[in-house]
Amino acid sequence: MQFCNNHKSLNLKALDIFAGCGGLSLGFENAGFKVIGAFDNWKPAIQVYQKNFQHPIYNYDLSNLNNDYSIFAEFDCDVVIGGPPCQDFSSAGKRNENLGRGDLSVIFAHIISSIKPRWFLMENVERYQKSKKRCQVLDIFKANNYGLTETIIKASLCGVPQNRKRYICIGQLNGKDDELLPYINHNLAEKPMSVRDYLGDTLGIEYYYRHPRTYARRGIFSIDEPSPTIRGVNRPIPKTYKLHKADASSLIKEIRPLTTIERSYIQTFPKNFDFDIENQSKTDLEQMIGNAVPVKLGEYVANAIIEYIQGKAKPQLEPKQLVLNFGDN
Secondary structure (H helix, E strand, C coil), X not given: CCCCCCCHHHXXXXXXXXXXXCHHHHHHHXXXXXXXXXXXXXXXXXXXXXXXXXXXXXXXXXXXXXXXXXXXXXXXXXXXXECCCCCCCCCCCCCXXXXXXXXXXXXXXXXXXXXXXXXXXXXXXXXXXXXHHHHHHHHHHXXXXXXXXXXXXXXXXXXXXXXXXXXXXXXXXXXXXXXXXXXXXXCCCCCCCCHHHHHCCCCCCCEEECCCCCCCCCCEEECCCCEECCCCCCCCCCCCCCCCCCCCCCCHHHCCECCHHHXXXXXXXXXXXXXXXXXXXXXXXXXXXXXXXXXXXXXXXXXXXXXXXXCCCCCCCCCCCCCCCCCCC
């Protein structure tokens, strides 16, 4: 994947809302954006974020703003980025968007409509595309004159060794719908990135265990394929585990799950990212790593926005290139 390398001259300021431990912030910083502030309401993730960024992060209850969005206007940012909590939409959750967290994407939309940045990026799980909340959110964006580019993007084609599909919505104030689709799609890799492609042999294993949600699914994977989606839980292989027909290896005794830090590598956090391990519980670390936006995915989308802003000629997609849209399964 080739990107333009003159990004820093744009000096675009970004504000990260629902920042978590900072995957999206780091991705945008890597692309040349200047992240000037962040918000979250979970102390463990905030502590990790503070370890890795110079700009401030604010512990703020974003579910209880009472229609007061003035604190966000103080930042005078060019772009607002964020991944509102997705558990109410996730296939790993209860799949009930009325449990309360689904409202946070609506709050994100109200923040955008209040401060009207030139750009925004909203990220969520693939299932969000079919939710009623999405329709409500899009109505708010359109009422405030945002041109919208929506797509489902496969992280494994964006430099992330993981089968993780994510909904993204990019908004441009007074822009046109779908303007950024060619810029998003033309740099997609021709084949999914495997764990070995990204990490080589540094893990010291050929196979590993990822606990399946049901035993109708396999649990043993090869590093020569993309990892399954990194979730917020990480369990050892049960002594009673029965081989699945699709398991990549039958040598159960030699199989282990990935460690917490190895899982952060699959989420493309760099090895020097400080997870404050001595002060964090393993449960919290697993959760924040699983919840994070993969760094390289954030960077990929940020680069697409920059190419568009810099006035690069609109890419012409060849038939062989994979264009992701809501018809993909």
